Amino acid sequence: MQWSRRALLLTGGVALPAFAFENRIVDLRPELDGVPYGARTAVPEGVGEGTALKGCPPPFKAARPAPNCFSSFIDPKKDRDHYYKPFKYNKDEKEAMNELLAAVKAYPPGQANIDAGGWKLVRNDDRYIYVQYESGKIGYLDDLEFLMDPETKSVNVRSASRAGFLDFGVNAKRINWYAKYLRNLGWETTDVTPDNYRFYFKQNGTE
Secondary structure (H helix, E strand, C coil), rough: HHHHHHHHHHHHCCCCCCCCCCCCCCCCCCCCCCEECCCCCCCCCCCCCCCCCCCCCCCCCCCCCCEEEEEECCCCCCCCCCCCCEEECCCCHHHHHHHHHHHHHCCCCCCHHHCCEEEEEEEEEECCCEEEEECCCCCCCCEEEEEEEEECHHHHHHHEECCCCCCCHHHHHHHHHHHHHHHHHCCCCCCCCCCCCCCCCCHCCCC
């Protein structure tokens, strides 16, 4: 494939292969403006490390954090709009992680009209899970991380878009799917709704 100068600049000068997840339910165009889907945005710094989760930093200096991210690693007193309460479990650590992994594997691409580009389990450790999701229309990549805290019998969550400012409800729908799945197994989880995340839904026009 012939790469344009603009494409190479957007990918740091490295020609990356076309990107698509095997469990996608749509056929994506191989590239946009000369840049393969999935190659246009690198994994954000601090994502996928497995020791801690990022917060929701502003997309550019002095800006307010974008309404396209939720994280349990945020002080709710400082940023209630992006803080997400950790999942709570009432079983042993191994059983809880097995249920969480089962939830990841059961996630259906295209549920609630999101993530039709599929997903990939990137990392699965004893207490940490990292999954990438791809949108079906444009091919944007999102990151979802789970980090267990056995001392509090909880699982910290971070779901965030890599690109853009708005997510049009995608991260809320993704988190809510997991919240419902685990709640049916006896976990204590919280849904992302207009009642408790008014800023997010207002900005995304999905109230």
